[in-house]
Amino acid sequence: MELATTLKTQDVRIGVREIGINPDHWYAVAWAKDLKPGQVIPVTIWNQTIAVYRGISGQIHALDNICPHKGVDLHTGDVTGERLVCSYHGWEFDHQGQCAKIPYLPEEQKLPCAELRVFPVQEKYGLIWIFPGNPALAAERQPPEIPEFDNPHWIMVAIGARFNAHYSICNENTMDVFHGYLHRNLQGWFNPVLLKLKESDDSVCADYRVSYQGPITRFLGLSEDGGSITTKVISVNYHYPNYYTSLEGISSLYLMRLPVSPSESRSFAFLFLKVRLPQWLVATVRPMLQYSIRHGLFLRFLAQDIEMIESEQRNYWANPKRRYVEINPAIVALQRVLVRQYEQFRQSLEPAHTNGQTGNRHKSVDEPVSVPEAIATNHIDPS
Template sequence: MGRAAAGSAPVDLRRVGIHPDFWYPVAASRDIPPDTVRPASFAGRRIALFRTRRGGVHALEDRCAHRQVPLSMGVVEGEALRCCYHAWAYRGDGRISQIPYLPKGAERPPRGVLAYPVRERYGLVFVFPGDPAKAPATPLPELPEYGSPAHRAMRFSRTVRCHYSFMHENLLDMNHQFLHRGVLGRIQPTLLDRRTDGRSVEARYRFTPEGGRKDRGAGLLSAEGLGGRGAPDVLTIRTEYPYQTLQLVPDGEERPAFSLWVAYVPRDAEQRTNHVHGLLMIRKPRFGAALNLAWPLIRRFTERVFAEDRMAVEAEQRAWDEQGADWNQEVFPLILDLREMLRRNGVPLEPAGALCGSRVGCADGSNGAACGNM
């Protein structure tokens, strides 16, 4: 994986790719209505998502086997996706279902196109870009608050121009709250404890407003009945590879006031741009109308915080690009733990042009996806 040899310097984390053997969200379900096709991507692999007339969603390599024209430019007809160029038609498993002009008795192509396992949950379309044989046994993230009558969910979808690891570090390291002083006020985070193992890193923080004043973010939540008896107090953040979660528990309560789940999905082959898919689940107060009234304010508040975080992590990526290496002088043990965990679970970045592989071996799925045969 991404581990350095014994006695050598650690592998630059920004050169470690995210592991493909997990379920990654690549689109919102509502953005793919029946009889439509949409482009998507994962780490430089172009994907055509299409929903058939019966409602099923499929994910194919976004290149027609004929002339390599993007299938996302095509049209959905019934249960098949038809290329816009010569009208070759493909089933959801990547097999060619029709070549309209093929003469009777003519030799057919030996294979179709790659097909990726697909699942829908939480209003998102997940694909499995790794070894398809591992997909059935690999669980989707469990989000019990989503769809619960006691919660209301908010979805986020933003592109950020940085390596996914910068995003993991940003959310886990609450020592950067000075960045948000204009939105949250001046607050002092205290790390209560941290835990790590081979697949996860977890931290719990307590927040103390400077000067004894309630911070603005806490004030917004408590004013709307979302913060319990006191200011939101204990924050638990966990990176369980490859996802991240955050739960905020108000002072004096046991249940979180809100929970956040986030996935960072690399888009380009060098993985210097990622798409953030997030779900914020907020517990409804006793008077549900209060949350409805506060919803636009909560969205504006979270968007402002995210915009500041994006500014910072994109600046970090620009510095890496300019220096050609990671010159960070990190001192926080929690982030050092996180970096090691991400290295161990990641994979070496594939050379440019190697994605979707050499066509050799496609038929048996050895390049990480199923390839449809005739």
């Protein structure tokens, strides 16, 4: 659905800050290089803690991080072959989550029925992805396509970040091209205009016209001459739960969002820049360019964003009933998508509720924070 791009005042009570997630998507949870064969790490998706380990074969597995014996963390255990061994009594769990050995039980004795939840997991684009929702949906919903990945014509910079904030605040920051003012000392963009806005069930696509000026624009290939003003169109595409942003084929940003809890979010981002240098030269200067882009540019922008995001969260916590004024329809559209996705997930649980069962659903990732009230108070004007 195409939406009007006129900026107008909307009185928003931020109910979206109280919603949970739709777990029926693939979430990036860690960099694959940080998990060597034989290692185990804990990851958290919306308060669901998961032990992710790489077996000796190199295969990655993801199991509930709570031992079914006494309830201790499993990620403090060891990996043996393709099994995870609990550090407390040494019970071994295979990658299907079944208890496969108890070291102090005689061989012939039957093992107790102690089973761990198994999460669909995959490794793609140097990231580990987990599907925390209904496993039956995992095959039909894949992680985003990243065609620039491993393409030698692009310089790639990978950056992770943590935010003490609800994922909705982080996502609004990425959709909000009008905050170039914050980055003015870094020669960020200016004079933004919202040109086009589209919203679907699970996405928001916004095209903005923006201007650049200064030496950085030359470095990034945005202009021949850093002194003159260059105008470009930036497309910001949010496809739940991740972002893809493109600047006229000059640069693109893929930003994967991990909602850790109602008060913590992470991101895994890939920034790609098209370099206008001969390939032999790119190969030589690639590490230096990556370092400069990472430290001279990306991390500096990110530090400014984190400060604003966390400040917004703190003030929300101080008074959740306070009303705010929004004038960017792209932000309002984004809030609608976040709420809608969460509502859809909750509705998908309802048939199970009617017979008093939770069906094949697992409740741990969808525990809401006073959600019905939150949605009811989300005074977002859909027009």
